[in-house]
Amino acid sequence: MGACGSSEEVLEFKQRYTLGKVLGRGGYGLVKEGKSSKMALGEGKPKSVAVKTLVVQGAEDRYDATKVDTKAMIERLKKQIKDKNFDDSDDYEFAKDCLSTLMEKEKNEIKRSPKEEILNEIEVMKRFDQPMIIKMVDHFISDHKVYLVLEKCPYGNLASRMRLEKCLSEKESAVCIFHVLLALHYMHALNIVHRDIKPANFLISEKYRNEATVIKLSDFGMAVQLSSADQSLWDCCGTEAFMAPEVFLKSYSFPADLWSAGISLYWMLFGELPAWFKQYTTSRRTEKYVKAVTDLNLQLPTDMKLRCIELLMPPPSEDCMNFLQGILNKIPENRFTAAEALVHPWFKKMLPAEVLDKHRDQLQRAEREADSKKADRQARLTESRRSSAGPPQKRDSK
Incomplete structure (x- = not known):
């Protein structure tokens, strides 16, 4: 839609869509049911959609805990190696090799903030036209919020x-x-x-x-x-x-x-x-x-x-x-x-x-x-x- 950072994006979203009940929750924020207005669809019938919302402020603290945390894995391994808390010497040697590999991987991580992740999602979804992939209907980006409108x-x-x-x-x-x-x-x-x-x-x-x-x-x-x-x-x-x-x-x-x-x-x-x-x-x-x-x-x-x-x-x-x-x-x-x-x-x-x-x-x-x-x-x-x-x-x- 409009340029990133524009508060007009939020206003335009509210003119085009109304939000309803919560459909799901993620580390980024909420997914809510939405209804398109006549402005969104011309004179067509209002359509149900799913709206993925990211409130940028505080998003780092809400980031999805189910995703892998390389840093936490490294810290656990370091402690186990320091304490030599292993069943046998083979486990100890394997743990050291594993630690070395994970530390190298951490250097190569593609580091994205929650906002960067949802912006990446938008760019990737623009390329898709396949019935088994959820369709992106619309998107709105401002400094404070990102709305991703999806097929429900x-x-x-x-x-x-x-x-x-x-x-x-x-x-x-x-x-x-x-x-x-x-x-x-x-x-x-x-x-x-x-x-x-x-x-x-x-x-x-x-x-x-x-x-x-x-x-x-x-x-x-x-x-x-x-x-x-x-x-x-x-x-x-x-x-x-x-x-x-x-x-x-x-x-x-x-x-x-x-x-x-x-x-x-x-x-x-x-x-x-x-x-x-x-x-x-x-x-x-x-x-x-x-x-x-x-x-x-x-x-x-x-x-x-x-x-x-x-x-x-x-x-x-x-x-x-x-x-x-x-x-x-x-x-x-x-x-x-x-x-x-x-x-x-x-x-x-x-x-x-x-x-x-x-x-x-x-x-x-x-x-x-x-x-x-x-x-x-x-x-x-x-x-x-x-x-x-x-x-x-x-x-x-x-």
Whole structure:
């Protein structure tokens, strides 16, 4: 809208929209129901919207506590190392390595104030035109307030629903994560990494029959536009429970979003986060969590089957477990891309035909990309085997 800093922006917002009940709360402020006026829509009928409001003064003190705090993690590790409070020497050495890495990451953090984060969200959302991504209708910026007017999703976010229902059926979980993957596939094609994929950012837009819930992705304050598909990110960013192993220990990129989607799916299926994060939230021992989440020997199928026994529920299908193994691969290069995830056989078995038909064009593009990625992986594997075998041995001449 108008120039940043203009008090006229606030006046114009109030002329165009009226605010109603609170729909949600975040570290930035409130999300309220809004109604557009005739001035906003000409002579059209008033429309319900969601208005995300940031009151700039004091926003730093209200910043979202669920997001990762690298500084706090560093301070905890320093204290543990100083006190030598470890179960064995391996944990002590790992903690020192972890501390060194986190301190390096802190230097590379993209530091944004709450206002800068919501301004970044506006700039990122201007680029989007995808049905599974929440639509930005309008925005107003002044020195004291920022209003972000969004399409309204009447059923709240998935995390709130899951707190009531505990877990979802496999079919509904498949539909929900499918919609998230459609959004990620679109974003990654634009070289945009979301960096905070979690059920709290999955808004429920509508409900179909046959357990087909429509999910739209929201909250792009942490999103980053990469200069190229090969660029890497280094800062420790996201919500700890959903962060990929590489975000803690090295550079990362698009695959980190897929890991977060996989953890979100795990939560949908089982009603809680994997065991390694539960242990961390109990002990707040950073080095134990990072060591567990980066342990390549962790057996997801075993963990899932044990959870099913504990919950007295049937285990997910083999296709579902295969999908989770692919999207939660600890090695980013071997993890599913959004395209590979979208064309996994699990979705064809679980999703209603109307959902697949609606997104047929995007699925066809994803299938071509997945085939290309598979060929690239096979070529790298062949080259790796050839290199490890060494030069061909010369035969002795007789």
